[in-house]
Amino acid sequence: MRKHLLTALAVLSCLTNFAWAQSNNGDLVQAKVTAIEPDVIKWRRDLHEHPELSNREFETAKKVAAHLRSLGMEVKTDIAHTGVVGLLKGNKPGPVVALRADMDALPVTERVDIPFASKAKSTYLDQEVGVMHACGHDTHVAILMGAASVLSSMKDDLAGSVVFIFQPAEEGRLPEKKVVRN
């Protein structure tokens, strides 16, 4: 868990630097990142409590798509089953940058006692299994949602476009017959 937290902080730091490079006002960027942090923590805990296996990230994808749409982005869903892609067009010309987060969880039973622990169960290779974000994809998704918020709010000054890719099944695709849409 500590490793994931450090990874999350490193990613957040990269995103801050990316936004910083786009802005003449580093303090403003820092303030925006600080302001969105409570939401990122809230999203991460919700995602952690509701993990979904590869190619079954239906609810996760809905949450992501709704968030990106609320920011006014062009959003495509059902990419490679359950993927979501949002396009943020800045108002100034510039390059296209892609930022990616993976969305799926693992067939692992959570054994820690935290308020947002996963109690999710699913079937995996004909066995009932616990499901858990044991690889940190909950943090990846929450951070990218936060980055989408920050960068969207800087749209007028953004030189170029940012593609937000929420990737399904990073842990490996399930056999086709196991994919059941609820």
Ligand SMILES: [Zn+2]
């Ligand atoms: Zn992973």
